[in-house]
Structures are given as C-alpha cells and as structure tokens.
Amino acid sequence: MSSKVAVIGGGTGFIGQALCKSLERNGYKTVAVSRNPGKSTITWKYIEQEGLPKNTEIVINLAGEPVLNVFKRWSASFKKEVWESRISTTNTLKNAVLCSESPPKLWGSISGVGFYPPSSTLVYNEDSKPGSNDLWSDLTHAWENAGKIEHKNIRHVVVRSGVVLAKSGGALPQMLIPFKLGLGGPIGDGSQWFPWIHIDDIVGIFMHAIQNNSVNGVLNGVAPDAKTNQEFSKYLGSVLRRPAILPMPSFAVNMLYGPERGIMLLQGQNVYPKLTQASGYKFVYPTLENALREASS
Numbered sequence: 275m276s277s278k279v280a281v282i283g284g285g286t287g288f289i290g291q292a293l294c295k296s297l298e299r300n301g302y303k304t305v306a307v308s309r310n311p312g313k314s315t316i317t318w319k320y321i322e323q324e325g326l327p328k329n330t331e332i333v334i335n336l337a338g339e340p341v342l343n344v345f346k347r348w349s350a351s352f353k354k355e356v357w358e359s360r361i362s363t364t365n366t367l368k369n370a371v372l373c374s375e376s377p378p379k380l381w382g383s384i385s386g387v388g389f390y391p392p393s394s395t396l397v398y399n400e401d402s403k404p405g406s407n408d409l410w411s412d413l414t415h416a417w418e419n420a421g422k423i424e425h426k427n428i429r430h431v432v433v434r435s436g437v438v439l440a441k442s443g444g445a446l447p448q449m450l451i452p453f454k455l456g457l458g459g460p461i462g463d464g465s466q467w468f469p470w471i472h473i474d475d476i477v478g479i480f481m482h483a484i485q486n487n488s489v490n491g492v493l494n495g496v497a498p499d500a501k502t503n504q505e506f507s508k509y510l511g512s513v514l515r516r517p518a519i520l521p522m523p524s525f526a527v528n529m530l531y532g533p534e535r536g537i538m539l540l541q542g543q544n545v546y547p548k549l550t551q552a553s554g555y556k557f558v559y560p561t562l563e564n565a566l567r568e569a570s571s
C-alpha cells in the first residue's frame with residue numbers, strides 16, 4: 275500500500291525534525307530535502323531534476339542558513355548565503371509543486387516576525403505591512419513572495435515565526451547557560467519586544483494547517499502572551515530560581531554579531547496571532563510561564 279508522503283525542505287533541522295515526528299505520528303512518510311544525501315533525505319538537486327516523490331501530499335520549506343551563528347562573521351558573502359539559502363530553496367520546491375502531475379494539497383513555508391519593522395508601540399497582526407528599507411523586513415518579504423502561488427487546488431500557508439522555545443535545539447539551551455550560573459539578564463535595556471512560541475505550537479500550527487482545508491495564507495507563529503525581553507528574562511530567572519539581573523550590554527551584542535544582526539536582538543516587535551487563533555488553532559502553551567517551565571525543565 276502506498277503511504278502519503280510529506281516533503282520537508284530543511285527537515286533535518288530543529289523545527290524540521292519535530293515536524294517530521296508529528297507527521298509520522300499522523301501517518302505520513304516524511305522525506306527531508308537536504309544538502310546532504312542520506313537514508314531519509316533527498317538532495318535539492320534531486321528535486322530540481324526529478325521533481326517531487328510519488329504520492330507527495332504535503333510540501334513545506336523550512337531550509338535556511340542560521341542567522342545568529344556567533345561563529346560566522348557578518349560579511350557580504352554570509353549575508354548572501356542567509357538570503358539565498360531561503361529564496362533559492364523556496365523557488366526549487368515551489369517549482370516542483372507547480373510542475374507535479376498530481377499537485378500536493380498543501381504548500382507551506384516558514385518566515386519570521388522580522389517581516390514587521392521593530393517598534394516599541396505598535397501591535398502587529400497578519401494584516402500589518404512589512405517595513406521598507408529594513409534588511410529583515412526585506413528578506414522575509416522576498417522569502418514570502420518567492421513562495422507565493424496561485425493554484426486552485428493547492429493551499430499555501432506561511433507561518434511567521436517568533437523565537438522557538440524548546441528543551442533541545444533553538445535558542446533556549448544556549449540562553450539557559452548564563453541563567454543557570456546566575457549570570458543571566460536582559461539583552462540591552464530589555465525594553466524591546468520578544469515574540470516567542472513553544473516548539474509544540476509551531477509544529478501544531480503546521481499540523482493544524484495540514485488537517486484543516488479552510489486554513490490558507492499567513493499565520494503568525496507567536497504565542498498570544500507578548501513579553502518584553504526584560505519580562506522574558508524575569509520569567510526565565512524565576513522558573514530557574516536564579517537571579518536575572520545582569521544585562522548583556524548593547525555594545526557586546528553589536529561586537530559579537532555586528533550591528534545589522536544585533537538589531538534582531540536589541541529591537542523587537544509586538545506580534546499577535548490574530549488569524550492563527552481565528553482559524554481555530556488552540557495554543558498548547560499560550561503563556562510564557564508554562565512554556566518556560568516545560569522547555570527549561
């Protein structure tokens with residue numbers, strides 16, 4: 275018997291592996307698209323040459339060069355890699371989706387809350403506009419545009435994700451180190467918004483989109499419990515029963531990451547999941563305290 279197949283670009287990564295596990299629990303055979311060939315992976319070249327595997331029902335792209343890699347200097351060539359790893363993989367999968375003889379029922383992709391320009395006062399929902407002349411808005415906007423399709427039988431969903439919190443993988447395990455040593459605290463002055471989501475919910479939103487034929491378009495992948503970076507630090511300190519008073523100064527962030535990347539940590543957006551909730555999605559971890567209790571235990 276042929277099983278239904280889900281093809282996940284970047285399925286080898288942190289979110290991709292969690293999504294693949296959930297898809298498999300729901301009866302899908304998962305195939306990750308990767309730069310490296312392997313047992314349950316196929317390469318981008320394979321997709322370009324052969325198209326989608328038989329019985330593909332779901333195609334989701336999560337591939338992208340990690341941006342906040344402290345070991346990679348913020349240079350013109352790295353910036354190009356950050357950009358192209360998202361746009362070219364999206365183009366490759368979108369073309370395969372459009373050329374497929376039996377089109378998949380869902381084409382999904384991820385993007386980030388960097389779509390919305392940093393602001394301390396505005397509250398953004400999925401209908402809000404991107405910034406202009408802002409590197410991260412420009413990147414996410416181009417990334418989302420690359421994925422756009424108009425096809426009456428294929429739904430397209432884009433999840434604009436905040437920082438994904440989990441026990442292993444993502445940003446939290448690295449943040450826990452100074453906090454557990456009692457050396458944690460806010461980044462910069464801590465007044466910037468810190469949009470966050472638990473890994474179970476980012477996976478949950480994709481599964482919700484897969485399982486509900488009425489879900490379409492952009493969904494914000496953030497919990498409905500907006501916090502500033504200072505509030506986030508306070509909650510993390512209290513969950514760990516450690517002080518959280520030592521700030522990481524802005525100049526140190528800029529020295530480590532370069533000012534263009536430093537913006538991602540030193541400025542933020544207050545993002546609300548209006549359409550995500552209106553589409554019927556119920557958050558597993560709607561509050562930061564519960565999310566941190568699970569992810570830092």
Ligand SMILES: NC(=O)c1ccc[n+]([C@@H]2O[C@H](COP(=O)([O-])OP(=O)(O)OC[C@H]3O[C@@H](n4cnc5c(N)ncnc54)[C@H](OP(=O)(O)O)[C@@H]3O)[C@@H](O)[C@H]2O)c1
Pocket residue numbers: 283284285286287288289290307308309310336337338339340355359360363384385386387435436437438439444445
């Ligand atoms: N984690 C978060 O908090 C978060 C928040 C907002 C948005 N996102 C976005 O969500 C996506 C997945 O995030 P993640 O945390 O799961 O990332 P991840 O663990 O770094 O995985 C990303 C995957 O992309 C592939 N990749 C990396 N560099 C690449 C390159 N230069 N060219 C082509 N493919 C490349 C890798 O697959 P191979 O090594 O197998 O090729 C990797 O498995 C990313 O696009 C990220 O920007 C993540």
